[in-house]
Amino acid sequence: MTSARIWPRTQFFDLFPETEHPIIQGGMVWVSGGKLAAAVSRAGALGLVGAGSMKPDLLQHHIRKAKALTSKPFGVNVPLLYKDVRLQLQTALDEGVRIFFTSAGSPKTHTQWLKSHGAVVVHVTSTPELALKCQDAGVDAVVVEGFEAGGHNGRDELTTLVLLQQMRGKLHIPVIIAGGIGSGAAIAAAFALGADAVQIGTMFAATQESSAHANFKNAMIDAGSSSTFLRMKKLVPVRLLNNPFSENIRLAEELCLSSENLNQILGKGRAKAGMLDGDLAEGELEIGQIVSTVASIPTCEELLAALIADYTLARNRLLNSLQS
Ligand SMILES: Cc1cc2nc3c(=O)[nH]c(=O)nc-3n(C[C@H](O)[C@H](O)[C@H](O)COP(=O)(O)O)c2cc1C
Numbered sequence: 001m002t003s004a005r006i007w008p009r010t011q012f013f014d015l016f017p018e019t020e021h022p023i024i025q026g027g028m029v030w031v032s033g034g035k036l037a038a039a040v041s042r043a044g045a046l047g048l049v050g051a052g053s054m055k056p057d058l059l060q061h062h063i064r065k066a067k068a069l070t071s072k073p074f075g076v077n078v079p080l081l082y083k084d085v086r087l088q089l090q091t092a093l094d095e096g097v098r099i100f101f102t103s104a105g106s107p108k109t110h111t112q113w114l115k116s117h118g119a120v121v122v123h124v125t126s127t128p129e130l131a132l133k134c135q136d137a138g139v140d141a142v143v144v145e146g147f148e149a150g151g152h153n154g155r156d157e158l159t160t161l162v163l164l165q166q167m168r169g170k171l172h173i174p175v176i177i178a179g180g181i182g183s184g185a186a187i188a189a190a191f192a193l194g195a196d197a198v199q200i201g202t203m204f205a206a207t208q209e210s211s212a213h214a215n216f217k218n219a220m221i222d223a224g225s226s227s228t229f230l231r232m233k234k235l236v237p238v239r240l241l242n243n244p245f246s247e248n249i250r251l252a253e254e255l256c257l258s259s260e261n262l263n264q265i266l267g268k269g270r271a272k273a274g275m276l277d278g279d280l281a282e283g284e285l286e287i288g289q290i291v292s293t294v295a296s297i298p299t300c301e302e303l304l305a306a307l308i309a310d311y312t313l314a315r316n317r318l319l320n321s322l323q324s
Contacts, residue, residue, distance in 0.1 A: 006312055010196035011174040015120055015140055016099070018073050020044035021304065022197035023187070024143075025204040026178060027077020027101055028151065029053045029286070030275040031212045032204070034065030039209040039300040041072040048077045048101055053272065056084060056091040063095040073099060075120075080105025093117050104152070107137040115140075122176065124199075126154025128166045135171050142171065143199050146179030150202045150288035153230060153237045164193040182290035184310025188318065202288035203307075208299045213278030216285060219243075223291045232266070234259050241285035245270065 007013075012022040025032065025040040027050035037047030047070075049062045059076070066074050076092045078085060081104045089100070089110060100114055103124035111121045115138065123134040124143040131142045144167055146160030147153040158166070160179035167175050174196035181187060181198050190198050205212050206220045219241060231240050231249045240246045252265055266284075274283020298306070 006308070006315060008191050010191075011141075012176070012197035015174060016046060016073065019046045021308065023304065023307065024048065024101075024176060024197060024199040025300075026050075026143075026151075026199045026201035027052065027079075027103070028201055028205055028210075029079075030272055031210050032077070033211050034062035034067075035069065036204065036207070036209045036211065036300070037062075037074045038066040038069035039207070040204065040304075041066075041074040042070040043301040043304045044072075045300075045304055046099070047074040048099075049074065051076050051078045051088050051092070052082075054088070056087045059088055060091050060095060063092060063097060067095070075099030075101055077101040077103060077124075079103045080107075080109065086110070089114065093119070101143065103143075107134045107139050111138050124178070126163075127156050127158060128163070128170055130154075131167065131171060131175070135173050139173065141174040141176055141196070143176045143178050145199070146177075147230060147237075147239070148180035148289040149178055150205065150228075150239050150291070151286045153239055155233070155237055157230070157237075161193075164190065164195060168194050180288060180290050182293045184307045184312065185314040187307065187311045188314035192318070202290050203294070203303060204300065205287065206291070206294040206297055207303055208297055212275055215278030215280050216275055217297050219280055219285065220287060220291050220294045221296065223287070223294065225292045228287055228289050228291060232262060235262055235266070238284070238286060239288055241287045241291065243274075243283070243285060244281045245274070245284060 021044045023045040025047045027048040029052035032050035037049045040047030051059045076097050098119045100119050101122045107123040114121050120140045122141045123139045125131050134142045144163050146163050147157045176197040176199050177190045177195040178199035181200050182203050228239050270284035273279040274285045
């Protein structure tokens with residue numbers, strides 16, 4: 001069966017008509033450069049360059065790298081947190097990017113300006129209330145992310161399954177669901193509950209093309225069912241693989257240390273040290289709960305093929321059970 005026939009014809013395909021599979025590789029600081037985004041888009045899903053860790057010149061480099069590796073559309077994820085943000089967005093526009101997944105910050109600030117340049121704008125959020133605000137701000141779609149997800153999370157600790165049900169019928173724009181998706185069966189469940197597409201981070205971090213350090217990738221394979229924790233709730237909550245640094249944060253949080261003290265423990269450069277440079281003891285290792293299912297480090301093409309095969313099985317199982 002061709003892929004066009006296995007997927008429900010959701011609004012995702014109106015926004016991204018050239019993308020074959022309704023699967024987005026989430027932007028990931030230090031992990032999703034041009035190589036990963038291009039590999040995902042080349043394999044028929046939608047790849048995103050994660051601009052969070054990049055100055056504008058480095059972002060330009062990664063966009064050019066992705067363009068050299070694929071002719072398929074890809075996008076850029078820009079957390080709206082940093083002082084360079086308008087310059088990052090302008091750099092991506094100048095390089096011809098017209099797909100923007102923004103996160104953190106307010107979607108009001110840049111959405112209309114990006115759209116005036118012909119861009120599709122999707123904002124990442126973690127509650128139905130914020131998703132409605134995104135729709136009011138004029139975004140084309142929202143990613144709604146449960147707190148199973150790797151990276152920075154919402155404060156309300158809503159799970160993906162609950163969010164999906166809370167979102168039903170609330171928005172007229174497409175809803176992309178993220179957090180804890182690591183199998184085709186989970187993708188089928190997301191569609192059954194009304195999602196238009198899924199966004200996946202952790203499983204793409206564990207691919208050959210991701211820039212995660214080999215030590216980090218090996219730690220992903222070794223991770224058990226309870227290896228991640230939500231830390232730094234007083235600052236910006238973030239889901240981390242457990243390690244000595246994460247333990248220190250736990251102890252500091254148990255002692256109710258102030259935000260200033262937590263910031264001192266965090267210091268500078270932890271995320272790069274952990275994820276890019278492979279410091280498994282003192283680095284920050286952002287990853288989602290679904291890391292417990294990572295058993296190997298496939299290519300993006302292999303990962304997508306496995307997800308699609310499992311999705312097809314789940315879909316057929318459901319169709320058969322409805323017919324019997
Ligand atoms: C290592 C890592 C870094 C991330 N960095 C970002 C980021 O820079 N911007 C962002 O919007 N989301 C970020 N995320 C979240 C992902 O884009 C995605 O929404 C999330 O990983 C989905 O949940 P999953 O990890 O369970 O698949 C990050 C996730 C991971 C695992």
